Amino acid sequence: MVTLTTQEQAMLDGEQGPAVARAMALLVRYADALGAEDFVETNNVAGVPGSASPWMKEYYAADGGDYRAVFSRFDLDSDDVVDVPRMNAFSCHLQGGMDPELWREQGMTEAANANFRYDEEQVAAHGIQLLKTCTPYLAGNVPVMGEHCAWMESSAVVFCNSVVGGRTNCEGRESTSAAMLAKRIPNWGFHRDAYRLGQHSIDVQVSVDDVFDWGLLGYFTGATVEDTIPVLSGAITNPSLIRHKHFGAAAASSGGVEMYHMVGITPEARDLETAFGGPPRGERFVYDAQARRRTWETLNSVGQSTAVDFVMLGCPHYSIEQIALAARLIEGRRVHANCALWIFTSRAVKAMADAGGHTATLRAAGAMLMTDTCSAISQAVPPGTRVAAFDSAKQTHYLPAIMGIEGWFGTTAECIDAACTGVWRGDLA
Amino acid sequence: MSVTALPTRAPDYVIHGRGVVPGITVGEALVTRDTISGWGGVNPMAGKVIESRHELNGVSFADKILVFPGAKGSSGWSSIFHMTRLAGTAPLALLFNVTTTKAALGAVVLRVPALTDFDRDPLALIATGDLLRVNADEGKVEGWRAPR
Incomplete structure (x- = not known):
């Protein structure tokens, strides 16, 4: 049984009101399910609090069918409906269901958009920041080394743990919503030093030196180590934010990696011994030219026809650097009449793209820069899409x-080229 | 709710584990050696696995005792299984080998008995169709083999 501090017991007993009491009750059940002994305090929570489809609102119709009902009954898994106050922790809403302006282009109905706007107003009214992205670290929430977080979104979780040394498990909707009120999360898993140590080695023997290759290596890594913690060493060069973003998202989707070490690159892997907390343990895997080709072939096994009718970029959400590159690649060209190009990012980054003229460049070429969501999350693709192309291993996976x-995986330049010609010509250099 | 009658003979096997969510239930086992994805891997309205290449692809876990290695994939795992509870397609109980936040939180909001950390591997012992009595309060699973 989890041990509570005096303050936590008081929260459970209702001293801070019924919503905090329900949140604490859920977190106690969750901590006991994990076998956690106590809680850590967190003031950095990212989830999808209270957002609900019309079906779910209808399900809770007898309870009022509103945000309060959904947050009480679903998010806090409470048997009764309570008043939901402003959140206590620094709380962020991750990606949502549609673009706030281009939702018609995404095939959304008026009713779905009205539901979306209602939820968003409620989220804001409850003191939750509308980051609306899978990349909170690009939109105003960058954790620091050692910070205890409670985040959803596997690609953000792996970034938080691995790249900046923040500490979060892959939380779910109910645990993050409860943590927004209680500012607590079970002290289990990645919150604890011993859990963060490497479990297997990957020896990188082929040069990995662009974002495409970082993505391939990530997809190989997840498929190889599944949900354990890999320690990569060898020919990995020139780390950058977008390379880590692509690597982590790929590893999280092919295997469920929630933390990785790269020797001499990531902050908890100064050397092999630090990464493993002693001599290397587990298995040793090799990433060489054959493994690289096999990974590329696996990702491209869902492609048959080279007649591409949809190109989707921005999984995880594009950074300003990536948007600027896409705009430069397409400037002076046009998206083919038989094809569509959608690029996804956060609202914060789109504001920068607007200011820098990139949104206009993309629009002039017939491409659309969208926010909040992605094709997988919203299940939105242009009508009649049969063959898509991606520069994201994660999106190709899902x-x-x-x-x-059908789907193809290649470089950003190959994707832009496919969008402008309607033909996939990707190949492994 | 299961209304299955238990055999009068002694169980064919007994496994001990750690209770994740308390409770007692009786039902039929559905066993998979593949880890299960929630979001993108399960249709909660149908209570079915929908992941291509999954050995349970197209199979319903509604009212079954789901025996699986663990949870994988998106952080939406718990809310997808939470939705199965709303839709009336939830499994009766969960038995899994590896504890993750996804599986633990999913079991909590499903509100079904759940166990992990077993003394014997349930995947090696339990077969689909076996009749199980799950007692998560005492950390015990009793099984009766289906004729096969």
Whole structure:
């Protein structure tokens, strides 16, 4: 049984009101399920609090069918409906269901948009910041080394743990919503030093020196180590934010990696011994030219026809650096009549893209820069899409399976080229 | 709710583990050696696994005791299984090998008995169709083999 501090017991007993009491009750059940002994305090929570489809609101119709009902009954898994106050922790809403302006282009109905706007007003009214992105670290929430966080979104979780040394498990909707009120999360998993140590080695023997190759290596890593913690060493060069973003998202989707070490690169891997907390343990895997080709072939096994009718970029949400590159690649060209190009980012980054003229450049070429969501999250693709192309291993992993379409994986330049010609010509250099 | 009658003979096997969510239930086992994805891997309205290449692809886990290695994939795992509870397609109980935040939180909001950390591997012992009595309060699973 989890041990509570005096303050936590008081919260559970209702001293801070019924909503905090319900949140604490759920967190106690969760901590006991994990076998956690106590809680850590957190003031950095990212989730999807209270957002609900019309179906879910209808389900809770007898309870009022509103934000209060959904947050009480679903998010806090409470048997009764309570008043939901402003959140206590620094709380952020991750990605949502549609672009706030281009939702018609995404095929959303008026009713769905009205539901979206209602939820968003409620989220803001409850003191939750509308980051509306899978990349909170690009939109105003960058954790620091050792900071205890409670985050959802596997690609953000792996970034937080691995790249900046923040501490979070892969939380769910109910635990993050409860943590927004109680400012607590079970002291288990990645909050604890011993859990963060490497478990297997990956020896990188082929040069990995662009964002595309970082993505391939990430997809290989997840497929190889599944949900354990890999320690990578060898020919990995020139780390950058977008390279880590692509690597982590790929590793999280192919295997469930929630933390990785790169020797001499990531902050808890000064050397091999630090990364493992002693001599290397587990298995040793090799990433060489054959492994690289096999990974590329696996990702491209969902592609048959080279007639591409949809190109989707921005998984995880594009950074300003990536948007600027896409704009430069497409400047003076046009998206082919048989194809569509959608690029996804956060609202914060889109504001920068607007200011820098990139949104206009993309629009002039027939591409659309969208925020808040992505094709996989909103299940939105242009009508009649049969064959899509991506520069994201993660999106290639998910979208073809979700939508029953074909998919290709390649570089950003290959994707832009496909968008402008309607033909996939990707190849492994 | 399960209304399955238990055999009068002694169980064919007994496994001990750690209770994740308390409770007692009786039902039929559905066993998979593949880890399960929630978001993108399960259709909560149908209570079915929908992941292509999954050995349970298209199979319903509603009212079954789901025996699986663990949870994988998106952080939406708990809310997808939470939705199965709302839709009336939830499993009766969960038995899993590896504890993750996804599986633990999912079991909590499903509000079904759940166990992990077993003394014997449930995947090696339990077969689909076996009749199980899950007692998460005492950390015990009793099984009766289906004729096969």
